[in-house]
Amino acid sequence: MLIVTDLTTDLVPAWDTYVRQSPGGLPLHLSGWREVLQKTYSYETAYLLAQQAGRVVGVMPLFLVHSRLVGYLAMTMPGGLCAESDEVAAALINRAGEIARRAGAKKLVLQDTRRCWPGDIQSSSDHVFWRVSLPDSAGDLWRSLDSNIRRQVRLARKNKLAVEIDRTGSGINHFYDVFSRFTHQAGTPVFGQEFLTQAIDSFPDGFNIAIVYLARRPIAAYFQLQMGRAMYGMWGAALRETLHLRPAYLAYWTILEDAVANRYRLLDMGRSPAGSNASKFKAQWGGVSSPVYRQVAGVDGRQNGAIPGGQAQTDGRFQLLMKLWPYVPFSVARYLGPKLRRHVPFA
Numbered sequence: 001m002l003i004v005t006d007l008t009t010d011l012v013p014a015w016d017t018y019v020r021q022s023p024g025g026l027p028l029h030l031s032g033w034r035e036v037l038q039k040t041y042s043y044e045t046a047y048l049l050a051q052q053a054g055r056v057v058g059v060m061p062l063f064l065v066h067s068r069l070v071g072y073l074a075m076t077m078p079g080g081l082c083a084e085s086d087e088v089a090a091a092l093i094n095r096a097g098e099i100a101r102r103a104g105a106k107k108l109v110l111q112d113t114r115r116c117w118p119g120d121i122q123s124s125s126d127h128v129f130w131r132v133s134l135p136d137s138a139g140d141l142w143r144s145l146d147s148n149i150r151r152q153v154r155l156a157r158k159n160k161l162a163v164e165i166d167r168t169g170s171g172i173n174h175f176y177d178v179f180s181r182f183t184h185q186a187g188t189p190v191f192g193q194e195f196l197t198q199a200i201d202s203f204p205d206g207f208n209i210a211i212v213y214l215a216r217r218p219i220a221a222y223f224q225l226q227m228g229r230a231m232y233g234m235w236g237a238a239l240r241e242t243l244h245l246r247p248a249y250l251a252y253w254t255i256l257e258d259a260v261a262n263r264y265r266l267l268d269m270g271r272s273p274a275g276s277n278a279s280k281f282k283a284q285w286g287g288v289s290s291p292v293y294r295q296v297a298g299v300d301g302r303q304n305g306a307i308p309g310g311q312a313q314t315d316g317r318f319q320l321l322m323k324l325w326p327y328v329p330f331s332v333a334r335y336l337g338p339k340l341r342r343h344v345p346f347a
Contacts, residue, residue, distance in 0.1 A: 007048070026227070048062060074103065109296050123295045127292040129289065134265050160214070163250055165210050172209065176193045181330065184325065187324075190341065191337070208231075230267070231259045
């Protein structure tokens with residue numbers, strides 16, 4: 001018999017073991033993010049665990065968002081749910097729908113799932129993720145790269161850029177300074193540094209930060225999660241005015257080199273809009289792309305409507321915000337950004 005229950009403290013080890021061992025398991029499926037969400041945003045969470053014959057067969061990290069921008073939603077963490085079969089996924093989705101209905105949420109959203117789960121769900125896919133398989137040595141990795149990539153890395157070094165890999169959290173201020181300035185330039189409100197601080201506290205051995213310096217000034221920074229034998233790119237950016245120095249190329253080469261040195265077998269470079277410059281940049285590193293889906297189920301027979309996150313591309317309010325945001329003073333944008341992002345998490 002297939003049973004879906006709420007995650008309890010005694011089942012946390014079984015949940016995390018399942019995620020770490022499942023082919024579809026991702027770092028954002030881990031149970032520790034529940035505490036991160038509660039401490040950072042005070043979200044109500046409903047972490048759902050599917051069991052069959054006493055064995056974990058699926059998990060669904062769910063949280064509820066009261067948003068004035070996109071409405072009251074029940075949402076998964078990015079990565080959606082993790083399940084052994086369509087049957088298990090359907091059971092988790094049905095239970096999540098019941099929770100959303102009782103709470104008064106208008107939609108159930110499976111965010112950035114790597115698998116398009118079947119059922120009465122509206123699906124869209126305008127993003128892809130890139131995965132690079134890693135060889136046994138940095139030398140083999142270097143020789144496998146396109147000659148243009150190697151040339152760009154050499155140019156970055158000639159420009160006297162240097163990269164540091166931080167696994168202590170001491171580089172979080174430099175990372176956040178670069179990332180918040182980049183998002184301000186791009187017209188996107190940034191999430192709060194507290195979110196990253198809570199993540200580091202919850203996963204002290206599950207992250208690294210690559211920071212590119214020009215004469216000790218941080219000009220690019222990338223935040224990776226680590227799980228099993230894979231490394232996952234989550235957030236990162238290079239300041240636009242420094243792109244001619246090639247910081248992104250040196251950063252990604254160093255991340256790859258570090259992954260090989262630490263015996264990781266895969267670098268998941270994360271999602272990017274299909275056909276975007278970011279996606280084209282990632283394509284150069286010899287990886288393979290696959291679609292990322294966003295799925296929405298209506299609650300109480302309501303129409304699914306626009307998919308949160310995708311609204312930023314079509315909603316006039318979001319478009320206007322993105323146009324005006326770079327003109328907001330940076331200090332003000334850095335203060336207001338986290339307050340706005342609470343209403344549109346992980347968009």
